[in-house]
Amino acid sequence: MHTYLLMQTQLPLYHSLLSRGFPPTLLSFIYPLTPPPPLSPIQTKGKKDKQFIIINYSSSSSSKIFCAMKTLYLLLFFISFLFFFSSELSLRAAAVIDTQSGFLSLMKNSLAGQLRTRWDSAAGPAAYCNFSGISCDADGNVVVIDVSLWSLAGPFPPGICTALPYLRTLRLAGNNVQGGFPHDLLNCSFLEELDLSSTALTGPVPDLSPLQSLRRLDLSENAFSGWFPTSVANLTNLEFINFNEIPGFEIWRLPESIAGLTKLRVLILSTSSMRGEIPPWLGNMTSLTDLELSANFLVGQIPATLGSLYNLQLLELYYNQLEGEIPRELGNLTLLTDIDLSENRLTGEIPVELCGLPRLHVLQMYTNRLTGRIPAVLGNSTQLVILSVYRNLLSGELPPDLGRYSNLIVVELSENLFSGPLPRYSCAAGKLLYFLVLSNLFTGELPAEYAACTGLLRFRMSNNRLSGPIPQGIFALPHATIIDLSNNSFEGTIPRSVGEAKNLSSLFLSNNQISGNLPPEISWDTNLVKIDLSNNLLTGPIPSEFGNLTKLNQLSLQGNKLNSSIPQSLSSLKSLNVLNLSNNLLTGEIPDSLCTLLPNSLDFSNNNLSGPVPLPLIKEGLLDSVAGNPNLCVAFRLNLTDRIFPLCPKPSFRNSLNDIWIIGVCVILCILGLLLFLQRWFSRKNPVIEQEGISSLSSFSYDVTSFHRLSFDQHEIIEALIDKNIVGHGGSGTVYKIKLSNGECVAVKKLWTRKTKDRSNSAQLILDRELRTEVETMESIRHKNIVKLYCCFSSMDSNLLVYEYMPNGNLWDALHKGCSTLDWPKRHRIALGIAQGLAYLHHDLLFPIVHRDIKTSNILLDAEFEPKVADFGIAKMLQTRGDHDSSTTIIAGTYGYLAPEYAYSSKATTKCDVYSFGVVLMELVTGKKPNEPEFGDNRDITQWVTSKIGAKEGAVEVLDKRISWSPFKEEMTQVLRIALRCACSIPNLRPTMNEVVQLLIEADRWKSDANSS
Incomplete structure (x- = not known):
């Protein structure tokens, strides 16, 4: 009698093998006799969950033969068993592939964008593992999805964690994932990195505690609202947190539980509505390399305990309301490369210990109330790239070696009380782009070394006490857009090399002692927008070449000794808003063509100009702009204000004849005009039938306000207000394109008025206000990049604004x-x-x-x-x-x-x-x-x-x-x-x-x- 045990839990497997077609002959090897006897339980033993069946049967074979056969049978069974389970695993793998592929297909259909072009339909099992942005492990499980910046738009599909249970990284940054936070992500127990930055998500952030494997979390630049998710403190594996630019959070305070994140290296909470003081316990988070709390509502002092963050490389606390002194303990941060404490209320001195840090690249503390000197040790820095401390109360001399041993790019020291000489080595490495030291008390000469700093973009040192000659190379800096040396005591001349500054847009040299002639080569700098050379010792003529500076917006030459006539070419500067030539020695007449620049700011006062005052200057009440020229006169009296000038001498007989002809022509034109008026007046008694939108001739009763010299008659405008000339309709009226008899075109905006049908009183009041605003605004400005308003017609029937016509539309x-x-x-x-x-x-x-x-x-x-x-x-x-x-x-x-x-x-x-x-x-x-x-x-x-x-x-x-x-x-x-x-x-x-x-x-x-x- 031999006894064999068959565990009861194996019975389902036995029947499963049979049902799957497992050969019965192989199954018979579990029994030593053929045919196998029926399973006849004689006795049951064991615990309830591990019962087995005792099978007894007898054999006439010898014991040794039986044992050998038993061993053989069991070996064959084991091989068969492995074969069966490998088949089961293959079936399961096929099911996994189907599930993962199905979810990715769902994701492709849900998020419109580049997924449909980047995820093709390659054949074969687990083909998605070859998709762009997808990574799989050795078993074909999706572990990484990275579709950042793929222009995706739409809701994120549900079921990700069920379909992709082994997902470790999900990056969706820079897409438009509609709706709120995808709650299904909370079931991804293996998720280590989640980047949903800049995805336009809204609503509250849920409790993130289930994501215990998470190491990196970036939810920055979204539209989340509600409370900050303090549940992040439960994610003890976190190394990176970024909640930058989420201003929709309710005002909150940093909870001390955050300190429990001992692995955290990066903590970015800028612009997240955080308030209160910076907690001292932050100093216990010694793994931090990056701490950014800028643009919040933080108050109080910077805790000295931050000096314990010995791994810190980046510290940003700008745009808060912090006060008090900068802790000297920050000098313990030997790995620090970048510190920005700008736009606060900090007082006291800049710590010497901080300036001596060996890896410091960026030191920004602008717009505070700091006092004292810049520590001399900063001049020894070999790493400093940006120094920005403008708008403080700093004083004393700068470190003489500032920039000598480092690749300085930016030096911003403006609006302080610095004194002494400028540091001559600031551009020693040739990398300097911005050198801004205006509004200080610097003295001495401008270092000649600055002329070799050809990469400079902005060079500003106005409002100081500098003196001596200006190195000629300064005027020829090839990339400089602003050169500002005004309000100092510089001497010398403007060299012809100034024409090499091709990118120059602003040249400011006012209130110095610059002498000599104006070089015509300035006109080569065709990007110039502003020139201010006022209150110097310049002599000679105003170069006519200045008329080539078509972008020029301001030309200020007042307070010099210029002694030529005013060039006619200046009238071609259509962008000019300010032309000030006062307090010079200019002679000759004022060119009538300059009056085309009105209503710009024109000032020719206090010169030696002669001849008649142009009539537009009198009409516009601008006689003050020509005062102080004793040889000017007026051709005839218009009002009391022009009595400050004598009448011009009577013209010669020849000129008198010309005037007679002119007067005769004017009289004839007046008579013709009167006849035309009478004709139209009589036609009003028998109004013509309106055609193509022409209104009755009573429309001629307009009040006309002109802002420029007009080359057309009001009748020409009104008669052209017909349907075929309509080019558009705006929110306040209709726009017409009208071709004038002189060949020019104008645009006319006809605004609705109180008599216009279907307009409510409130809407009309808005339109009237808009008309008033536009007219008042346009009459006070003039610029080549602002549309020109020629005139305004006002009547009870309609209001018309006449503009220059723009042929290329909007x-x-x-x-x-x-x-x-x-x-x-x-x-x-x-x-x-x-x-x-x-x-x-x-x-x-x-x-x-x-x-x-x-x-x-x-x-x-x-x-x-x-x-x-x-x-x-x-x-x-x-x-x-x-x-x-x-x-x-x-x-x-x-x-x-x-x-x-x-x-x-x-x-x-x-x-x-x-x-x-x-x-x-x-x-x-x-x-x-x-x-x-x-x-x-x-x-x-x-x-x-x-x-x-x-x-x-x-x-x-x-x-x-x-x-x-x-x-x-x-x-x-x-x-x-x-x-x-x-x-x-x-x-x-x-x-x-x-x-x-x-x-x-x-x-x-x-x-x-x-x-x-």
């Missing part, structure tokens, strides 16, 4: 509807022109103007595609001198272009215009509209571009594919970055329009550098 149509595509050089020129027009509105007027509706449809293009800013119907003049942050409280503007703070605060500042201009820049670079379906719901072009440009090649993906951008890739990318600076969500971080102009000019240099390399 920028919106050119970008989004045009048959031909604008190339990049045209787009860059358009961007620069718009920026210059806005800079004029913001910075060059007595009262700055906020346009409040900058958009591509309000940018008109002339025959040469020169842009002109139009539609000032909602513009607002800021009635506060010099306050560019003054605001209005009436909501206006267009969705997609509105600055975020304007939408919720109703306060319009110049920074709102800067934001809108940033959107326009993005349109020019990408060719996209501000709101496109591909961006996704609740996502605009700003968020879309922001999500792209973070990656190395991400910016290239957004460049307009309709144009050949390859030669201009670097320049377009640079302009894209400028656009993002303009569209920054924090208004104070946006540049001014003056700065934007300079940045766009400098961006053009990228093209030249690329072509030369």
